[in-house]
Amino acid sequence: xxxxxxxxxxxxxxxxxxxxxxxxxxxxxxxxxxxxxxxxxxxxxxxxxxxxxxxxxxxxxxxxxxxxxxxxxxxxxxxxxxxxxxxxxxxxxxxxxxxxxxxxxxxxxxxxxxxxxxxxxxxxxxxxxxxxxxxxxxxxxxxxxxxxxxxxxxxxxxxxxxxxxxxxxxxxxxxxxxxxxxxxxxxxxxxxxxxxxxxxxxxxxxxxxxxxxxxxxxxxxxxxxxxxxxxxxxxxxxxxxxxxxxxxxxxxxxxxxxxxxxxxxxxxxxxxxxxxxxxxxxxxxxxxxxxxxxxxxxxxxxxxxxxxxxxxxxxxxxxxxxxxxxxxxxxxxxxxxxxxxxxxxxxxxxxxxxxxxxxxxxxxxxxxxxxxxx
Numbered sequence: 001x002x003x004x005x006x007x008x009x010x011x012x013x014x015x016x017x018x019x020x021x022x023x024x025x026x027x028x029x030x031x032x033x034x035x036x037x038x039x040x041x042x043x044x045x046x047x048x049x050x051x052x053x054x055x056x057x058x059x060x061x062x063x064x065x066x067x068x069x070x071x072x073x074x075x076x077x078x079x080x081x082x083x084x085x086x087x088x089x090x091x092x093x094x095x096x097x098x099x100x101x102x103x104x105x106x107x108x109x110x111x112x113x114x115x116x117x118x119x120x121x122x123x124x125x126x127x128x129x130x131x132x133x134x135x136x137x138x139x140x141x142x143x144x145x146x147x148x149x150x151x152x153x154x155x156x157x158x159x160x161x162x163x164x165x166x167x168x169x170x171x172x173x174x175x176x177x178x179x180x181x182x183x184x185x186x187x188x189x190x191x192x193x194x195x196x197x198x199x200x201x202x203x204x205x206x207x208x209x210x211x212x213x214x215x216x217x218x219x220x221x222x223x224x225x226x227x228x229x230x231x232x233x234x235x236x237x238x239x240x241x242x243x244x245x246x247x248x249x250x251x252x253x254x255x256x257x258x259x260x261x262x263x264x265x266x267x268x269x270x271x272x273x274x275x276x277x278x279x280x281x282x283x284x285x286x287x288x289x290x291x292x293x294x295x296x297x298x299x300x301x302x303x304x305x306x307x308x309x310x311x312x313x314x315x316x317x318x319x320x321x322x323x324x325x326x327x328x329x330x331x332x333x334x335x336x337x338x339x340x341x342x343x344x345x346x347x348x349x350x351x352x353x354x355x356x357x358x359x360x361x362x363x364x365x366x367x368x369x370x371x372x373x374x
Contacts, residue, residue: 005060005133005320006060006132006133006251006254006255006320007058007059007060007132007133008058008059008060008065008130008131008132008133008228008247008251009055009056009057009058009059009065009130009131009226009228010055010056010065010069010128010129010130010131010243010247011053011054011055011056011128011129011130011131012053012054012055012069012072012089012128012236012237012243013051013052013053013089013126013127013128013236014051014052014053014054014076014087014088014089014126014236014371015050015051015087015088015089015090015093015096015126016029016032016049016050016051016052016080016085016086016087017050017085017086017087017088017093017095017096017364017368018084018085018086019080019081019084019085019086020084022086022095022360022361022364022365023095023096023097024050024096024097025050025084025085027084029049029050029083029085030049031083032079032080032083032085033049033052035079035082035083036052036076036079039075039079040054040072040075040076043072050093050096050124051126052076052087054069054072054073054076056068056069058133060320060321061321062244062247062248062321062322062325065244065247066240066241066244066374069240069243069374070240070374073087073089073240073371073372073374074372074374077368077371077372086364086365086367086368087368087371087372088238088364088367088368088370088371089126089128089160089236089237089238089243089367089371090126090160090161090235090236090238090338090342090367091125091126091127091158091159091160091161091173091174091175091235091236092124092125092126092161092163092164092174092175092178093124094163094164094166094342094360094363094364094367095163095166095357095360095361095364096124096165097165097166124178125161125175125178125179126175126235126236127175127179127232127233127234127235127236128158128234128235128236128237128243128246129230129231129232129234130230130231130234130246130247130250130251131223131226131228131229131230131231132228132229132231132250132251132254133226133227133228134227134228134229134254134258135227137194137222137227138193138194139194139258140194140222140228140229141191141192141193141194141196141197141222142192142193142194143229143254143257143258144188144191144220144221144222144229145188145190145191145192145264145267146257146263146264146265146267147220147229147253147254147257147264148187148188148190148220148264148267148271148272148275149264149267149271149274149275149278149294150253150309151187151219151220151231151233151275151279152275152278152279152281152282152289152291153278153282153291153302153305153306153309154231154233154234154246154249154250155173155176155233155234155235155279155282155283156172156282156285156286156287156289156302156337157234157242157245157246157249157287157329157332157337158173158233158234158235158237158242158243158246158337158338159172159173159235159282159283159286159287159337159338159339160173160175160235160236160237160238160337160338160339160342161173161174161175161235161339162174162339162342162343163342163346163360163363164178166356166357166360168343168346170284171283171284172282172283172284172285172286172337172339172340173235173282173283173286173339174283175235176279176283177283179217182217183217184210184215184216184217184218185217185218185219186218186219186276186279187218187219187220187272187275187276187279188216188218188219188220188221189272190267190268190269190271190272197222201213201216204216212224217232218232219231219232219233220232220233229254231246231250233279234246235338235339237338238338238341238342238367238370238371239338239370239374240374241328241331241374242332242337242338244325244328245325245326245328245329245331245332247325248317248322248325248326248328249309249313249326249329251320251322252313252316252317252320252322252326253313253316255313255316255319255320256312256313256315256316259316263312270294271294274292274294277292278291278292286337286339286340287302287303287332287333287336287337287340288302289302290302291305293305302333303333306329306330306333310326310327310329313326338367338370341366341370342363342366342367345359345362345363345366346359346360346362346363347359348362349362
């Protein structure tokens with residue numbers, strides 16, 4: 001058993017919206033990005049100018065990560081107010097038109113857009129990424145394989161993208177559909193071991209398909225910048241507490257899979273196909289989804305699947321000092337996900353003498369207020 005403390009880091013992506021129209025910013029957002037870069041050293045840029053990213057430093061304590069993200073959210077909200085902008089966390093922007101978005105300047109972003117064409121311009125989405133340290137690089141690929149069946153449950157807890165281009169989508173997490181237009185997204189293929197993964201990356205690089213492994217945009221991957229596994233399945237979580245839940249669950253799962261070599265050993269193509277079906281169920285229905293258990297060949301309500309997971313990781317949560325954080329997943333079941341709350345805000349407003357656009361404005365207002373309040 002590795003002695004390292006499973007350090008983790010959280011990256012959150014946010015949207016920028018015009019504070020008056022709630023849609024695409026009408027003026028240049030360059031002054032906002034400049035001010036953010038000066039005030040927040042952890043700030044980062046994303047593919048489109050209407051996006052911004054923050055991250056936590058490596059940590060072993062979730063209260064510290066919570067405090068860091070809360071401070072960053074509040075600082076960005078204040079900067080947004082100064083520049084006539086709203087800042088909010090969601091998987092998709094409920095109103096903004098992808099065709100009006102401007103790409104971020106830089107060789108990497110220009111290269112991506114040149115490579116993927118219109119699909120890149122349409123990638124008006126935000127996610128949350130969680131890095132968890134895995135000290136031995138040769139173990140990361142095997143762990144990636146064995147963590148695959150847990151990803152639908154983590155997505156379901158984070159869903160925050162029920163609207164797209166001003167319309168309800170009927171899905172709790174439309175972000176995955178938009179992201180799926182890009183190559184090398186979705187669940188990773190089963191690689192088996194580090195040697196097979198390295199061969200795949202070498203072939204893809206030599207063939208000119210990718211520059212390096214950072215162009216593998218899978219929902220879970222070994223990081224090339226850090227000694228970590230990087231979870232990328234989650235929508236950007238509007239409520240900070242939800243982000244902490246997902247990060248804590250993933251951290252515990254990494255430890256569980258390391259200490260229990262029997263769990264998800266020998267996954268097959270059928271295993272991956274079932275995980276893909278569960279991912280679709282989570283994308284469509286969030287925490288209302290029934291998830292299929294391969295061993296029993298039955299589907300179970302989400303709350304039962306969550307109870308099973310929490311029992312599995314109880315020892316890990318205690319060892320990592322995050323029992324309260326993982327138990328908070330049950331709060332999401334009680335209160336609903338961000339997608340649930342967005343739909344409620346939309347339907348509650350639309351029920352009066354208002355238009356769909358006014359109802360969507362109410363959704364954006366809820367997103368911005370909830371993001372700011374943490």
